[in-house]
Amino acid sequence: MPSASILYFGDTARVPYGTKSARTVTRFSLQIADYLISRDVNAIVVACNTASAYSLDRLRNGLDVPVFGVVEPGARAAAGVTKRGVVGVIGTRGTISSGAYQQAILSIDPEIKVVAAPCPLFVPLVEEGLLDDDVTFEIANRYLEPLILQGVDTLVLGCTHYPMLKSIISRIMGDDVILIDSADETSMEVREYVESKTGVTGTETGSVRFEVSDSPTQFTDVGRIFLNEELENVTRVTLEEGD
Amino acid sequence: MPSASILYFGDTARVPYGTKSARTVTRFSLQIADYLISRDVNAIVVACNTASAYSLDRLRNGLDVPVFGVVEPGARAAAGVTKRGVVGVIGTRGTISSGAYQQAILSIDPEIKVVAAPCPLFVPLVEEGLLDDDVTFEIANRYLEPLILQGVDTLVLGCTHYPMLKSIISRIMGDDVILIDSADETSMEVREYVESKTGVTGTETGSVRFEVSDSPTQFTDVGRIFLNEELENVTRVTLEEGD
Numbered sequence: 001m002p003s004a005s006i007l008y009f010g011d012t013a014r015v016p017y018g019t020k021s022a023r024t025v026t027r028f029s030l031q032i033a034d035y036l037i038s039r040d041v042n043a044i045v046v047a048c049n050t051a052s053a054y055s056l057d058r059l060r061n062g063l064d065v066p067v068f069g070v071v072e073p074g075a076r077a078a079a080g081v082t083k084r085g086v087v088g089v090i091g092t093r094g095t096i097s098s099g100a101y102q103q104a105i106l107s108i109d110p111e112i113k114v115v116a117a118p119c120p121l122f123v124p125l126v127e128e129g130l131l132d133d134d135v136t137f138e139i140a141n142r143y144l145e146p147l148i149l150q151g152v153d154t155l156v157l158g159c160t161h162y163p164m165l166k167s168i169i170s171r172i173m174g175d176d177v178i179l180i181d182s183a184d185e186t187s188m189e190v191r192e193y194v195e196s197k198t199g200v201t202g203t204e205t206g207s208v209r210f211e212v213s214d215s216p217t218q219f220t221d222v223g224r225i226f227l228n229e230e231l232e233n234v235t236r237v238t239l240e241e242g243d
Numbered sequence: 244m245p246s247a248s249i250l251y252f253g254d255t256a257r258v259p260y261g262t263k264s265a266r267t268v269t270r271f272s273l274q275i276a277d278y279l280i281s282r283d284v285n286a287i288v289v290a291c292n293t294a295s296a297y298s299l300d301r302l303r304n305g306l307d308v309p310v311f312g313v314v315e316p317g318a319r320a321a322a323g324v325t326k327r328g329v330v331g332v333i334g335t336r337g338t339i340s341s342g343a344y345q346q347a348i349l350s351i352d353p354e355i356k357v358v359a360a361p362c363p364l365f366v367p368l369v370e371e372g373l374l375d376d377d378v379t380f381e382i383a384n385r386y387l388e389p390l391i392l393q394g395v396d397t398l399v400l401g402c403t404h405y406p407m408l409k410s411i412i413s414r415i416m417g418d419d420v421i422l423i424d425s426a427d428e429t430s431m432e433v434r435e436y437v438e439s440k441t442g443v444t445g446t447e448t449g450s451v452r453f454e455v456s457d458s459p460t461q462f463t464d465v466g467r468i469f470l471n472e473e474l475e476n477v478t479r480v481t482l483e484e485g486d
Binding site: 012013014019020021023024027028120121124125127128134135138139213214215217218238 | 255256257262263264266267270271363364367368370371377378381382456457458460461481
């Protein structure tokens with residue numbers, strides 16, 4: 001979407017969200033949404049799986065702009081491709097215990113068997129850059145073994161960080177298991193919306209700005225792992241009082 | 244100190260601190276100190292190593308009550324027991340990069356060689372309860388090997404969570420290396436202060452209250468790993484606006 005201007009807000013002062021309660025994650029999410037609205041955004045993508053799982057309804061009810069979550073697109077893609085009807089979902093403790101993916105998949109096809117498993121050490125392992133490491137493999141093996149035993153044929157990577165572990169996850173699950181990246185699915189859905197709304201598919205150059213609640217330096221360090229490039233335009237913004 | 248009343252505040256909505264910047268940790272610490280002062284405490288113990296390392300001076304300058312950190316007591320104990328004069332310090336990225344332990348030890352004895360190493364995966368591993376696990380052993384081995392090669396004879400466990408890994412750390416470092424638990428040293432210092440101040444060493448029963456910024460349930464789950472008992476009197480408190 002080269003014509004779209006994107007304002008990314010990362011709550012780096014308060015991450016991770018995946019270990020926090022529904023109430024706290026929803027409080028933070030509403031605060032961030034208010035901030036984005038004050039910056040005149042036309043739509044909001046809740047790109048964090050835990051925030052999508054816990055807070056999407058509250059955000060949609062409270063806001064006048066369209067709000068996209070990552071759970072529905074991921075669930076839809078998984079329900080669409082599963083062959084034997086056994087879908088695995090991995091995510092943070094918060095995402096899994098919310099039951100959001102499980103519900104979303106069953107509401108599309110109640111015949112699908114959903115097997116969900118939290119993988120709480122994946123986020124710190126990715127942030128430490130241990131993407132292709134024996135320790136990560138050993139931990140992943142423990143988390144994924146029950147999913148293999150249950151005959152999962154499709155696996156939703158239900159957390160921002162997990163696609164970074166695709167190669168290890170795929171080695172453990174086997175080539176036959178289809179991995180669904182919720183971020184990819186969501187991006188396509190958002191693009192469809194923006195293009196249908198504006199009629200613009202074009203080549204004009206939009207802008208990308210990154211704003212974070214903690215130090216830009218630490219954010220660009222982690223950003224490099226994810227995007228394989230140097231992030232520019234990163235500034236610090238404080239949402240709460242007391243600075 | 245059975246006569247003392249203790250108000251514990253845990254910022255569980257915004258932990259971990261060990262990966263955050265000096266500015267953010269100091270902002271959170273000042274906010275919490277203000278809250279504790281509003282609750283009429285007579286002294287404050289900054290029981291988090293990262294907050295002690297980054298924010299102790301700011302807290303001491305800003306407050307009218309005595310403020311105890313964990314860095315100085317740990318540094319003093321290490322400088323007191325080292326035989327060959329080679330002290331290791333392990334902690335979060337924040338604690339190590341602040342240089343606080345290194346400075347505190349050198350200000351006691353500039354002849355001591357200090358070898359510091361961040362161990363960023365220890366906190367998530369402890370919170371997952373992997374206290375005696377092959378994966379934790381393998382990670383600890385990587386972190387500690389350089390300290391062994393440098394001939395460390397005393398090792399400061401400079402993070403709240405690390406004493407939970409004492410048995411693994413001790414197995415790797417060898418029986419000859421003395422492990423210093425900053426929390427133990429700090430407790431003794433605080434007890435001396437309280438007893439000298441109040442003259443009370445007695446047996447009256449003080450109270451213990453736990454307050455946390457996220458769900459009490461999650462806090463009691465982790466508290467059980469640390470204290471081997473059920474925490475009671477845990478309530479939720481929100482410091483920031485926007486609730």
